[in-house]
Amino acid sequence: MPRRPHPLPSQVVPGFYRMGHPALAGVGERRLAAADIGRPFHGVRAIGCGTRDLRELCRAYSVRMRPGDAFSHQTAAVLLGLPLPNDLQADAAVHVARHGGSRPRAAGVVGHRVAAAVGFRTVSVAGVPVVDAASTWCMLAPVLRREDLVAVGDCIVSGLPLRHGRTRPLADPPDLAAASARFAGGRGARARRDALELIRTGVDSRPETHLRLLIVDAGLPEPAANRRAYDADGVYLGRPDLSYPELKISIEYEGSDHWNDPAVFARDIERYDRFRAAGWAIVRVSSERLYRHPDALVARIRRELAARGHRL
Numbered sequence: 001m002p003r004r005p006h007p008l009p010s011q012v013v014p015g016f017y018r019m020g021h022p023a024l025a026g027v028g029e030r031r032l033a034a035a036d037i038g039r040p041f042h043g044v045r046a047i048g049c050g051t052r053d054l055r056e057l058c059r060a061y062s063v064r065m066r067p068g069d070a071f072s073h074q075t076a077a078v079l080l081g082l083p084l085p086n087d088l089q090a091d092a093a094v095h096v097a098r099h100g101g102s103r104p105r106a107a108g109v110v111g112h113r114v115a116a117a118v119g120f121r122t123v124s125v126a127g128v129p130v131v132d133a134a135s136t137w138c139m140l141a142p143v144l145r146r147e148d149l150v151a152v153g154d155c156i157v158s159g160l161p162l163r164h165g166r167t168r169p170l171a172d173p174p175d176l177a178a179a180s181a182r183f184a185g186g187r188g189a190r191a192r193r194d195a196l197e198l199i200r201t202g203v204d205s206r207p208e209t210h211l212r213l214l215i216v217d218a219g220l221p222e223p224a225a226n227r228r229a230y231d232a233d234g235v236y237l238g239r240p241d242l243s244y245p246e247l248k249i250s251i252e253y254e255g256s257d258h259w260n261d262p263a264v265f266a267r268d269i270e271r272y273d274r275f276r277a278a279g280w281a282i283v284r285v286s287s288e289r290l291y292r293h294p295d296a297l298v299a300r301i302r303r304e305l306a307a308r309g310h311r312l
Contacts, residue, residue: 005034014048016040016060041106054078055126057094061109062128065096069104070122070129072097072112074143076136079125080170081160082152083206088143097131097139112139118182133170134179141188141195149191151209153199161204173199202226207253208241211290215242215251218298220305220312223251231278238271247308248280251301255287281308 038046040060073095074088096104103111120135133156159166180192202225223242240250
């Protein structure tokens with residue numbers, strides 16, 4: 001039966017340590033190589049901590065980062081709470097950016113060198129340094145499709161969605177434009193220019209952005225995003241995801257929470273009843289309808305516009 005490793009000194013509390021940390025003084029190499037101590041990166045030891053998700057890996061790597069280094073690209077997007085496609089959300093690599101000099105190098109790390117003239121600001125998220133939201137958006141341009149680059153921008157300038165409301169915006173449209181100008185010579189410049197024209201405030205989700213772009217790309221007028229609606233007497237009706245207020249057409253994206261949460265489902269029914277009583281038409285959109293049958297969905301919206309007197 002293998003011997004249980006002997007206890008560590010009292011000054012070694014659970015956490016991530018770079019080799020040579022004063023707290024590890026007196027702890028032998030054999031003890032630091034024992035099975036109960038993790039080695040997520042070269043020169044880093046995880047004591048009493050897991051490294052099963054990206055946030056834990058970032059905490060582990062942060063102890064060996066140089067001053068000015070910051071988590072970047074899709075890693076920054078995850079830490080900031082920005083919406084990404086599933087393949088990038090699941091990216092196991094840790095992306096790290098550095099101002100000038102050599103790129104960060106380590107197994108499991110994708111290092112990026114950012115020219116000093118371009119630069120980026122650093123914000124703290126859960127105690128680790130992260131590239132600011134506007135610069136992160138610029139860094140994502142080469143790897144995101146147009147609709148997802150716009151969705152990330154929408155989220156940044158609208159604020160992260162909460163159960164009731166949103167956080168404060170992480171940046172405003174001029175911040176994105178200024179960051180894009182700094183990154184102008186890099187990859188994704190044209191994608192950023194095109195996306196900047198399409199970013200809107202007041203957007204609650206990635207599918208809402210995809211739905212709005214689908215409508216616009218089909219040649220239909222751009223609907224308003226989450227604009228407050230009132231009846232003829234000035235009574236508040238609600239905020240449709242997308243709408244044509246002058247035509248009284250509401251377009252609602254219904255994610256899984258609308259179907260799986262009885263309270264949300266009940267509120268939806270009451271809200272739709274208020275809108276219909278005020279003379280509004282409601283187009284309900286599911287994930288299936290948006291992503292698998294977009295042509296049929298566009299035709300449905302087109303018919304509703306025509307029925308309400310809009311000349312296409």
